[in-house]
Amino acid sequence: MEVKVQNIRKEFGRFPALHDVSLDIRSGELIALLGPSGSGKTTLLRLIAGLETPTEGRIFFGETDASEKTVQERNIGFVFQHYALFRHMTVLDNIGFGLTVRPRATRPPKAEIRRRAKELLDLVQLTGMEGRYPTQLSGGQRQRVALARAMAVEPNVLLLDEPFGALDAQVRKDLRKWLREIHDRTGHTTVFVTHDQEEALELADRVVVMSQGKIEQVGTPDEVYDSPNSPFVFGFIGESNCLRVDVDGGEIRFQGKTLGMAAAEDKHGEALLYFRPQDIVLVEDDTPHFEGQIASTRRVAGTRHVEVALGSGAHVELEVTPEQAARLDPKKIGFRPTRWKLFPV
Amino acid sequence: MAHNPPQDQGVTTETPFARALLIGLSLIFLLLVLVMPLLAVFTEALRKGFPAFLESLSDPETFSAIRLTLLVAGISVPLNLVFGVVAAWTIAKFEFKGKAVLSTLIDLPFSVSPVISGLVFVLLFGAQGLLGPWLQSNGIQIIFAVPGLVLATVFITFPFVARELIPLMQEQGNADEEAALSLGASGWQTFWHVTLPNIKWGLLYGVLLCNARAMGEFGAVSVVSGHIRGQTNTMPLQVEILYNEYNFVAAFAVATLLALLALVTLVLKALLEHHFSAELSASRRH
Numbered sequence: 001m002e003v004k005v006q007n008i009r010k011e012f013g014r015f016p017a018l019h020d021v022s023l024d025i026r027s028g029e030l031i032a033l034l035g036p037s038g039s040g041k042t043t044l045l046r047l048i049a050g051l052e053t054p055t056e057g058r059i060f061f062g063e064t065d066a067s068e069k070t071v072q073e074r075n076i077g078f079v080f081q082h083y084a085l086f087r088h089m090t091v092l093d094n095i096g097f098g099l100t101v102r103p104r105a106t107r108p109p110k111a112e113i114r115r116r117a118k119e120l121l122d123l124v125q126l127t128g129m130e131g132r133y134p135t136q137l138s139g140g141q142r143q144r145v146a147l148a149r150a151m152a153v154e155p156n157v158l159l160l161d162e163p164f165g166a167l168d169a170q171v172r173k174d175l176r177k178w179l180r181e182i183h184d185r186t187g188h189t190t191v192f193v194t195h196d197q198e199e200a201l202e203l204a205d206r207v208v209v210m211s212q213g214k215i216e217q218v219g220t221p222d223e224v225y226d227s228p229n230s231p232f233v234f235g236f237i238g239e240s241n242c243l244r245v246d247v248d249g250g251e252i253r254f255q256g257k258t259l260g261m262a263a264a265e266d267k268h269g270e271a272l273l274y275f276r277p278q279d280i281v282l283v284e285d286d287t288p289h290f291e292g293q294i295a296s297t298r299r300v301a302g303t304r305h306v307e308v309a310l311g312s313g314a315h316v317e318l319e320v321t322p323e324q325a326a327r328l329d330p331k332k333i334g335f336r337p338t339r340w341k342l343f344p345v
Numbered sequence: 346m347a348h349n350p351p352q353d354q355g356v357t358t359e360t361p362f363a364r365a366l367l368i369g370l371s372l373i374f375l376l377l378v379l380v381m382p383l384l385a386v387f388t389e390a391l392r393k394g395f396p397a398f399l400e401s402l403s404d405p406e407t408f409s410a411i412r413l414t415l416l417v418a419g420i421s422v423p424l425n426l427v428f429g430v431v432a433a434w435t436i437a438k439f440e441f442k443g444k445a446v447l448s449t450l451i452d453l454p455f456s457v458s459p460v461i462s463g464l465v466f467v468l469l470f471g472a473q474g475l476l477g478p479w480l481q482s483n484g485i486q487i488i489f490a491v492p493g494l495v496l497a498t499v500f501i502t503f504p505f506v507a508r509e510l511i512p513l514m515q516e517q518g519n520a521d522e523e524a525a526l527s528l529g530a531s532g533w534q535t536f537w538h539v540t541l542p543n544i545k546w547g548l549l550y551g552v553l554l555c556n557a558r559a560m561g562e563f564g565a566v567s568v569v570s571g572h573i574r575g576q577t578n579t580m581p582l583q584v585e586i587l588y589n590e591y592n593f594v595a596a597f598a599v600a601t602l603l604a605l606l607a608l609v610t611l612v613l614k615a616l617l618e619h620h621f622s623a624e625l626s627a628s629r630r631h
């Protein structure tokens with residue numbers, strides 16, 4: 001189901017957690033709320049769920065205004081960061097809970113609840129674990145039970161709060177792939193919160209980048225990575241370099257030197273130049289370029305990261321192949337960004 | 346290397362002599378103030394043999410004291426179970442102004458002398474008290490009657506359940522309840538199916554301590570009781586009366602019942618701590 005968040009503002013006491021946030025979530029989409037802690041991403045998720053009430057603004061599920069509805073009436077599936085499994089119930093009873101507590105008129109018979117819980121247990125690949133208690137499961141298994149429990153109520157939207165936050169790196173990667181598969185198979189509209197950009201970029205159809213209670217950018221992983229629309233997004237997603245430059249007459253200058261990089265004709269004055277470490281070419285001839293000395297290099301997986309001092313305290317990091325790195329002169333390195341973006345100071 | 350302590354000793358480990366001394370001292374202390382008095386209670390009670398012991402317990406006044414104690418505990422403990430859960434829930438799960446005040450007030454009975462607690466009720470409901478004349482004209486008797494005993498006992502034992510549950514509920518947080526609500530459970534269903542099972546052992550622990558105190562309370566109850574024989578004397582009061590009449594066998598016979606209650610409470614408490622330490626609040630874990 002489609003979810004529309006309209007001009008939501010949320011304050012805790014006097015502390016503003018979200019300012020005027022609007023977001024359209026498409027039906028069947030897997031969308032990530034990405035941001036550092038304190039950015040308001042979990043608050044937004046809890047507002048959609050109905051676990052918090054907005055100070056201002058409305059939330060629509062499809063055509064219906066869900067703002068006035070309680071969490072029970074919204075029929076959502078929520079997976080908590082620490083799973084919040086009921087420790088005194090078996091795995092099967094946990095999964096069936098949402099159906100068991102329904103009013104008599106809409107409650108399926110016991111055998112039917114068991115059957116559906118078992119089906120979901122198969123879906124999350126925990127067949128045979130129905131009699132276990134949450135304490136007898138590993139972190140990854142608990143996570144999957146929590147997801148099955150949330151899906152059992154056939155929710156309008158699935159909401160996951162840092163779903164992989166409490167797991168170790170390997171389990172995280174496996175579960176990530178697995179969650180994508182489950183999503184593609186069941187087609188639930190899914191929103192998940194994460195502070196891990198890699199997770200958001202790999203898993204989501206669209207990423208919502210948040211900072212300080214505001215949405216900075218919404219876009220596909222390619223869009224937010226390749227064309228960040230603010231210094232924050234540039235800095236937060238992927239690695240980036242930032243240099244203070246002068247713009248004059250359609251040209252970018254650094255420390256008074258031209259660089260062979262064009263800018264809009266009508267802009268003048270200081271600006272911030274952002275580019276990614278891998279978006280550069282090494283320049284060995286006389287064409288205009290950045291020039292500096294190699295401060296250090298380090299090996300990162302299949303590439304080499306070179307830290308370059310450009311004088312007056314300015315540093316950038318460049319990514320080159322190990323072969324290129326081997327041929328570099330530590331006293332003098334020349335390069336030019338191939339993709340960049342200018343932001344006002 | 347000469348300054349290093351021996352490998353099997355950490356820096357906090359004492360020398361064998363110090364250890365023996367400390368352990369010995371605590372054991373002697375325990376023997377003197379706990380074990381010997383307890384043994385004395387039983388030997389005194391059985392001094393004239395088992396038949397005499399039984400006979401003193403079947404005395405009508407003593408029997409009525411036992412019944413009254415059970416009645417008072419039977420009313421006060423369930424009341425405090427409900428109050429305790431409500432108070433703990435309020436303090437642990439909500440944020441509101443005056444929370445700190447409420448939290449402090451719950452401890453009030455622990456910090457006030459029981460005699461004062463009893464007196465407060467006499468001043469409120471007694472013949473010369475604030476509400477005395479009105480109660481009298483309506484034929485309601487509170488002081489020197491069962492309602493007064495129950496009120497005093499409820500007041501004295503109020504903190505036990507709440508104090509046990511507050512840290513437990515705070516530690517458990519709201520996530521389980523939120524999960525239940527998000528799955529469509531009503532507030533009441535959430536309480537029965539999620540909250541209560543999560544706190545059941547802590548609750549039992551609190552009730553156990555509450556009951557032991559309710560049956561053993563002397564000071565507050567003594568003030569509001571009026572010591573009417575066969576009517577408003579609870580077990581601890583009966584022990585005092587019998588003792589003052591030099592009826593030692595009878596006095597100690599009733600005392601054995603209270604001592605047994607204490608022992609049973611102690612054993613159950615130890616069992617709870619042993620088996621369900623994870624489900625009792627952190628402050629109770631050993």
